[in-house]
Amino acid sequence: MNKRLFAVAIVLCIMLPVLAGALGNVKAVSPAVLSLQPVVVPPADIGKTVVVKLHVDNASNLWSWKVQMTWDPTYLRVTSDPVEGSFLNSVNGTLFLVAPYTSTPGALNEVSDTSLGSIGATGNGDLATFNFTVLAHGYNTTAINLTGAAMVDASYNPITFSVVGANFTNTIPGDINGDGKVSLIDLVFLANAYGTTPASGGIPGAPHAWNPACDLNGNGKIDLADLVALALHYQRHL
Amino acid sequence: MNKSNHRASTITTILAIVMIAATASLLISRTNALLTPNTLKIDGSSTVFPVSEDANSNFSNWVADPANGWALAGQTVNIVNPPPGSGTGLNELVAGTIDMAAASKFPTAGNVAALPNMRIYPFAVDSVAIIVNSAGGQTPGNLITQLTAKNVSDIMVGAVTDWNAFNASIPAGTTIHVAVRVSTSGTADCFQNFFLKPFGRTTANITPNATVETDNQDIMNLMTNPSSTWYIAYVGLGFTDVVPKPNVQPVSISFNGGPFVAPLKTNVKNSSYFPYRYLFYDTAGPLNATDTLMRAWISYVRSPITSAWPNATSSTTWVDKEGYIRLPFADLTNSTNVPSIILGGGSDACPQNQHNYPDQVVNYDDVLYFSKAYVAAHNGGVVDPLCDFNADGQLTSIDVRGFAQSYIAANTA
Numbered sequence: 228m229n230k231r232l233f234a235v236a237i238v239l240c241i242m243l244p245v246l247a248g249a250l251g252n253v254k255a256v257s258p259a260v261l262s263l264q265p266v267v268v269p270p271a272d273i274g275k276t277v278v279v280k281l282h283v284d285n286a287s288n289l290w291s292w293k294v295q296m297t298w299d300p301t302y303l304r305v306t307s308d309p310v311e312g313s314f315l316n317s318v319n320g321t322l323f324l325v326a327p328y329t330s331t332p333g334a335l336n337e338v339s340d341t342s343l344g345s346i347g348a349t350g351n352g353d354l355a356t357f358n359f360t361v362l363a364h365g366y367n368t369t370a371i372n373l374t375g376a377a378m379v380d381a382s383y384n385p386i387t388f389s390v391v392g393a394n395f396t397n398t399i400p401g402d403i404n405g406d407g408k409v410s411l412i413d414l415v416f417l418a419n420a421y422g423t424t425p426a427s428g429g430i431p432g433a434p435h436a437w438n439p440a441c442d443l444n445g446n447g448k449i450d451l452a453d454l455v456a457l458a459l460h461y462q463r464h465l
Numbered sequence: 466m467n468k469s470n471h472r473a474s475t476i477t478t479i480l481a482i483v484m485i486a487a488t489a490s491l492l493i494s495r496t497n498a499l500l501t502p503n504t505l506k507i508d509g510s511s512t513v514f515p516v517s518e519d520a521n522s523n524f525s526n527w528v529a530d531p532a533n534g535w536a537l538a539g540q541t542v543n544i545v546n547p548p549p550g551s552g553t554g555l556n557e558l559v560a561g562t563i564d565m566a567a568a569s570k571f572p573t574a575g576n577v578a579a580l581p582n583m584r585i586y587p588f589a590v591d592s593v594a595i596i597v598n599s600a601g602g603q604t605p606g607n608l609i610t611q612l613t614a615k616n617v618s619d620i621m622v623g624a625v626t627d628w629n630a631f632n633a634s635i636p637a638g639t640t641i642h643v644a645v646r647v648s649t650s651g652t653a654d655c656f657q658n659f660f661l662k663p664f665g666r667t668t669a670n671i672t673p674n675a676t677v678e679t680d681n682q683d684i685m686n687l688m689t690n691p692s693s694t695w696y697i698a699y700v701g702l703g704f705t706d707v708v709p710k711p712n713v714q715p716v717s718i719s720f721n722g723g724p725f726v727a728p729l730k731t732n733v734k735n736s737s738y739f740p741y742r743y744l745f746y747d748t749a750g751p752l753n754a755t756d757t758l759m760r761a762w763i764s765y766v767r768s769p770i771t772s773a774w775p776n777a778t779s780s781t782t783w784v785d786k787e788g789y790i791r792l793p794f795a796d797l798t799n800s801t802n803v804p805s806i807i808l809g810g811g812s813d814a815c816p817q818n819q820h821n822y823p824d825q826v827v828n829y830d831d832v833l834y835f836s837k838a839y840v841a842a843h844n845g846g847v848v849d850p851l852c853d854f855n856a857d858g859q860l861t862s863i864d865v866r867g868f869a870q871s872y873i874a875a876n877t878a
Contacts, residue, residue, distance in 0.1 A: 291836065292830045314856040322836055322865055326828075336876070339829050341836040343865070345844055377829065383837065 254355040257285040259375055261294070261354075262391035267446035268371070270396040271361045277303070279393055281312065281338075281355040288347035288380040289315065292354060293339035295375035302369050302397045303359040309338055314352025314411070315406030323355075337375075347381035364465060366405045372395060396440070401457035403440045408464035409457060417441045417457055420449045447463025490874055493579060495749045497756045499564050504756045508545035508566045508650050509554020511680030512591055512701040512742050513567035517544045520766045520783040525575040527856075528761050534857030540758050552649025558747055563846075565759060569651025569701070571813040582750040583816045586825050586851065588767045589744040590790040592702040593655045594728035599714040600691040607634045609697075611717045611725040618664045620697060621645065621656075623672030628695060643675040644687055644698035651742060652681060654813070656699045658806050659720075659740035688713050702728055703788035730790050742807055743823070745788065754847050761858065764850035767794070794854050795871035796823040798834040827875035835868050 264282045271277050281294060285404040292315070311323040319342045338355060342348075342434040359371075378386040401409035403416040418440040420431075424447060429436025441449045443456040500506060507517060521542050528537040545563070548554070552573075554566035559579045577583060593616055597609045602720060609631060612620075619625040620641055629637040646653040647666040657668050676696075680686045684700045687693050689712050697716075705715050705728065717725035720739045732738035751761050770781050786790040808815065838849040842860040854861055854867035 246489055278671065291833060293832070322832065322839075324832060324869060327873060337829060338833050340830055342841050343836060343843075379833065383833075416829050 228262035230276055239271045255334055257432065259286050259289075259378065259386055259388035260284040260290070260391060261388050263371055263373060263388050263393035265445055266391060266393050267368070267439055267445070268322070268395040269394055269443055270364075270398050270400040272400060273361050273363065276306075277308060277359050277361060277395065278394050279357045279359065280353050281357070281373075282351070283314065283378075283388075284351045286314070286347075286351070286378070287349050287386065288382070289349070289378055289386065290347040290383070291339065291377075291379040291383040293337060293375070293377050294335075294373050295337055296335040296357070296371060297374060298333055298359075298395070299369045300362075302361065302363050302365060303371070304332065304362055305335060305357060306360040307358050309335070309358075310356045311340060312353035312355050314350075315340050315342060315353075318342065318348045333393070342361050345381060359395070361397075364395070364399045364402075366402075366407055366465075367397065368394040369397045370394055399463050400412050401460040401461055402465070403438070403457075404451065405440075409460045409462060413457060414461075417453060418450065421454070422449060424448045478749075480675050482677060487520065493717070493787055495561065495582075497564065497748050497750055497752065497759055499758065500562070503540045505540075505542045505638060505756070505762055507542060507746070507762075508557055509567035509747075510551040510569040510744070511548040511682060512551075512569040512652055512703065513746075514544065514546070514548040514680070514682075515787045516589070516783050516789065517542075517567055517746070518546075518574070519787060524762065524765055528758070528767060534685075534859055535757070535761050537761065542758075542762060545647055545746045547682075550647055550649050551651035552647075552679065555747065560751060564748075565762070566745075568745045568747050569742055571743075571745075571808055571815055572747065573812060574809070574814040577814045580749055581816070582753050584748045585745045585816060586748070586763045587745050587792065588763070589742045589784040589792060590733065590741050590823075590825070591655075591744055592728060592738060592740045592742070592790075593652055593659065593699050594702050594705045595660075595697065595699050595716040596688055596705060597698075597714050597716055598688050598690075598693045598696040598712055600694055600712040604815045607632050608642060608714060609716060610714060611719070614660055614721075615718040617697075617716075617718065619661050619700075620667060621660065621672065621675070622666055622670045623674065642693070642696040643672055644684055645671055645675045646681070646684065646699070647677060650680070652699065652701050655740055655742040655807075658742075662806075669760055679713040685710065685713075695710065699714055702730065702733065703787075716845060730788070742785075750802060752847060752850065756787060757858070760848065760850040760853075761856065764853040764856040764858075767792075767855035768854060769833055773873060792823045792825070793827050793832050793871045793875040795827045795868050795875060797831045797851055799824040799830070800839070827872050831872070833866075835864075839865065 431438035560565040
């Protein structure tokens with residue numbers, strides 16, 4: 228009897244670290260995130276198109292989604308139909324629907340995509356692409372809001388997720404300090420940030436510090452392309 | 466009580482219990498199996514009747530033709546004529562003497578209690594028009610063309626009996642003659658909800674002097690008769706809106722002190738003319754795979770007549786043809802509860818688990834409903850007739866396109 232107990236104890240001693248290790252490897256499931264990307268939309272000339280993508284991270288068995296979007300119609304207008312992303316329709320055929328939007332400036336009342344199969348999509352990917360035309364310039368940024376969003380899994384259950392909207396930099400390209408004109412001050416800001424990336428850190432505006440406002444083409448680095456963009460708009464003003 | 470009497474009493478009690486249980490079981494487990502094989506018997510609303518009758522003119526050929534997806538040879542629909550009204554049809558469905566009820570109102574709470582699995586399949590919206598006979602003594606100067614909803618209510622309950630009260634050029638003492646429908650009709654129900662209940666009245670308060678007609682056609686027969694001078698009645702909108710009827714003047718109505726609005730489909734659609742009601746086909750239970758004739762019928766009545774659909778930019782349905790308001794094909798489900806006013810203030814009920822009635826809004830809920838139905842059908846489930854827009858017994862890319870077109874059209878201002 229004692230021998231049996233002893234044997235059980237030995238087995239438990241061997242198994243415990245294994246079980247603990249296995250438990251330790253169980254990762255918490257990251258919640259899904261529905262976002263507009265890029266989060267900071269770089270400035271563009273009036274009449275030019277800026278592109279915003281609806282993106283999902285950590286989706287699990289996503290079968291259907293819908294969003295509404297609002298923004299300040301002073302600065303942006305949707306001028307072409309949103310385009311379906313590849314994430315959902317890579318699994319099944321889909322029903323991608325856009326409620327008519329031309330009569331509602333500053334809003335997309337309902338954009339949705341629903342699988343026509345019984346399997347959902349899992350992982351990260353683009354759900355849709357929105358093309359905005361720049362209508363006017365301002366002094367700062369204007370929000371592109373995601374509202375009324377919903378996601379449903381292949382069992383028709385709602386998916387819990389968080390939402391991240393975007394901000395469009397509505398200034399004249401090169402107007403880094405947002406004073407309505409592209410001047411020497413902006414050139415100084417760009418010079419201070421020249422050669423940096425987000426990894427550079429620091430306080431925006433300080434020498435050799437990353438300053439996202441100087442990333443005029445939104446490529447994640449301050450380089451010659453940004454300098455050229457500023458130069459092309461130099462001395463322009465509102 | 467001696468021993469044999471006691472035994473007889475016990476047997477009687479047991480038999481009674483067994484019979485009650487069997488009856489209850491019959492009610493609860495009632496299926497949609499046709500009373501007569503290959504024949505779908507429909508009875509009920511006289512408002513729905515013209516649509517049913519018209520659609521039935523070619524239905525048997527349609528379902529018999531394999532090219533249309535069904536290949537149901539030798540199947541027919543028997544539409545009872547004359548139609549007795551929605552209430553009677555619903556009671557017949559509960560009693561099991563018909564296969565499908567045509568109704569222009571929601572079932573009563575009693576109907577739903579007796580048939581808890583009842584399903585309602587909406588296919589159109591209608592309204593109620595107030596009409597007067599324009600023959601005889603009426604001239605352009607004294608023709609009644611406008612009344613408030615309160616005026617109509619007062620007339621129908623006999624509180625006002627002289628046309629002179631509404632138009633001084635009509636000689637005093639010109640008696641108002643009232644014609645109404647039987648109180649169980651869906652049209653009477655809609656009239657009650659919008660013209661009587663707002664003023665604390667019901668159909669029970671209708672003047673005893675009223676002429677009571679069984680169906681809408683009887684009302685129209687009366688009202689188009691040149692000798693029916695100074696009559697007023699209510700009738701399903703579809704009976705007045707398609708073609709002007711001789712000797713009949715539709716009356717514009719002011720609701721809640723608002724402007725006078727003509728009883729026209731366009732005004733019902735834009736909600737300026739308040740009264741509305743849904744038109745349904747009701748079944749005893751959910752439609753199963755074996756209920757092919759019922760599914761074919763429901764989708765066929767909702768379907769466009771033109772074979773060019775959905776390539777055609779517009780389409781006509783049996784509903785359009787008969788003067789009723791077609792629901793958007795994509796309006797499949799409700800986002801909100803049924804407005805209490807069209808449920809008759811509590812006397813009527815929406816069957817349990819019944820979500821597929823329309824709300825005249827086409828949105829994401831409808832997208833989910835359609836997509837679920839599509840997936841279910843492709844996984845071996847029953848094809849939902851509400852989603853089978855071209856009535857071919859399948860959910861295909863044609864239906865997806867039809868849904869998308871209808872969704873966009875419904876959301877276009």
